[in-house]
Amino acid sequence: MMRLTYANGKDEYELLGQLRDRGEAVDKKVSEAVAGIIGDVRARGDEALREYTARFDGYCPEDLEVSRDEINDALSSADPEYVQALLSAQENITEFHTRQKHQSFVDMKANGVILGQRVRGLHRVGLYVPGGTAAYPSSVLMNAIPAKIAGVGEIVMVTPPGRDGKPNPDILLAAAICGVDRVFLVGGAQAVAALAFGTGTVPRVDKIVGPGNIYVATAKKLLYGTVDIDMIAGPSEILVMADRSANPRYLAADLLSQAEHDPLASAILLTTDEEIARETIAELGRQKAALSREAIIDQSLSGYGAAIVCRSCSEMVELANLIAPEHLEVVCENPMEYVGKLDNAGSIFLGQYAPEPLGDYFAGPNHVLPTSGTARFFSPLSVDSFVKRSSFIYYTREALEEAKEDIVRIANSEGLSAHANSITVRFDEQAL
Template identity: 50%
Template sequence: MNITYIQEGETDTLSLKRSLDTGTEEQRQIVQRIIQEVRKNGDEAVRSFTKQFDGVFVEDPLVTEDEIAKAYERLEPEMIQIIQTAIRHIRTYHERQLTSSWFYHQQDGSMLGQKVTPLDAVGVYVPGGTAAYPSSVLMNVIPALVAGVERIVLVTPPGKDGCLSDAVLVAAKELGISEMYKMGGAQAIAALAYGTDNIQPVDKITGPGNIYVALAKREVFGQVDIDMIAGPSEIAVLADETALAHEVAADLLSQAEHDALASSILVTPSKTLAEKVQAEVQAQLDTLPRKSIAAQSIQDHGRIYVTESIDRAVDVVNQLAPEHLEVLTAYPESFLGQIKHAGAIFLGRYSPEPVGDYFAGPNHVLPTNGTARFSSPLGVTDFQKKTSIISYSQEAFETHRESIAAFARLEGLEAHARSIEARKREESK
């Protein structure tokens, strides 16, 4: 990891990495072709693309109860209990996000308000194939359940044996999900958005995936809603001289092992800590099972920024707007008011980023690529929609009708004005 010294007056733009990856033109064309084929040929196209891209023929992608039962038999009881405990923590946190409809009455008799309604159907994409991510099931499904979504559909790519991960199946079953399909990639996104003979379309699609999944979500947006176009994982660590170098290094590598494009950044006013962390990262890399991935990430996107003060370090963090931010200082809570931009903030040495990935309760689906400047973590409100309620009284209408008609004519909309004035003529009859 290279060490960069930032002077107090420097205003150079810092970034975790690049702008959002929009893929190549070839990748976009491939995704568009897949979506068109699924829209035209439905389930047949999904089977064909699953064979082509996942290397397995799946006649009927719907997961059966027998498959789920066998997953419970194979998964260790201790892991089932851990999943159940994580569910309780995540559900408890998200239940606090629940919002309700509200209404208020004015003195003139008018009633105004907002009606909050859960979405009817949501599709959750869980990465699969060569890896298993039951945590993605929990983080995407639980807020939808808390919001009151009645139909939740889970899709995930099958392995070479045509099966899904035992942990993913158990996690979904523990949440009461019965509609699960062995399909992935752009074809799964298209099936969720447009439907097939056997799959009814949904209203929103959430969940991470590779570049083809991201591009497919971008293509179908408008037909359905999506959560976000997420980039590779990011972590920034704000630390002072009290932080322990081996812990900081371990935390940086926890994200580097995700993806060669992941970003791991330390921001500190301590030159001594910076040099110790630099050495620790290299030492710990040698013992990682995913060393090649983590090493590439650290080489290409790992950085250590040394500032002249802790306040300047906070400024740098706000400019980075990272997905994950750890605050490893003597008094981490004291910086909470100064930090404006981060997807999730982890305060103190006993709150490393993996605590949030799996167990604490807050959602781990977070804005990346600096979008924490204007975006929020996935939550309950993402699975609700709001409807404005207007019930004007006659008194309010008579008081304001001339102003409303005048405003309409200001915008050149005569029919709008006449809609208001028509009621005046009706009253005079």
């Protein structure tokens, strides 16, 4: 069960070390195996892709691509209430992410100089969706919707075939709702390699997003640079800050919702009220018995869970900034006044009625968030994740002539005479 400790400036650092180490695990054997698969798919294309699919998924479909009819069927045969739930989520996610979209800009100066930045969607993006019990339709929404808003030309989904050789119907449904363009029944490192290089069947993409197991994550890491990737996601985390106004039943439920993800998931409570800490721990025991993933919950709470009693709200804030959690709940009076103090968090949930699953599925902001303390410098997945920018410069002869002396001076200070020459050659018809 979850431990109870008191903030003392020492135990928290130890806990922090434990959390960081979860994200840092690098398995040399996995790296070597994945590098082999990547090299093989690069060299032999579809032949290698089919061999690995048969070997790892137990079955390789004759046609690796899911037909448009099958995708449309997923939509027409689904439970209408479930479709409506996904459509409502889609509407909220679309509305929030549309606010993130940035325009190209241009500065046209009176002297004829034009400077600008063009922003446009990536040409083609690959979306990895795991199979089995980790097949989450919400992941499809959270990745595909910002890509669409960014103006991505084509979204290509890959997902491993199930044991029946078919795709997960909920995943196909989500793909149909979001307007995913093509779906291929391949998974693992071989699917990532196929997207990075292209094969006869699978088209090459510019960026690969979406969660996956250690093989998928390692393949993405190794191929970063050949292709862009979203981020290397570590195990999930929640940090809950609560003062005496909080309801321990709600706190426990929210901590459990994170703990059920994964034995390595982390759920931590910071509170200024020791009684709240004790009651929340008691509630955890009561509520978890009724949940479907109790064994996973027990492992994650005992391994990476803690209730830490703090001396003040500012100590809670300090610890939260130190931990830099993926999800941060502020269950305190006047929660809004904390936002400006919280420097490191992926997504912040404010008040009694913003449980973390609201953000996972429905509210609008993205659920693909930085983990393992990387909220110090990484940001949630966004429309910006799916665009590229180019700057452009137009100068007139007169404007360049005015800048000539300065540019030549800097070029010469750097010892780059050909840089200086490219300016002067335009004004000295006798030169060289």
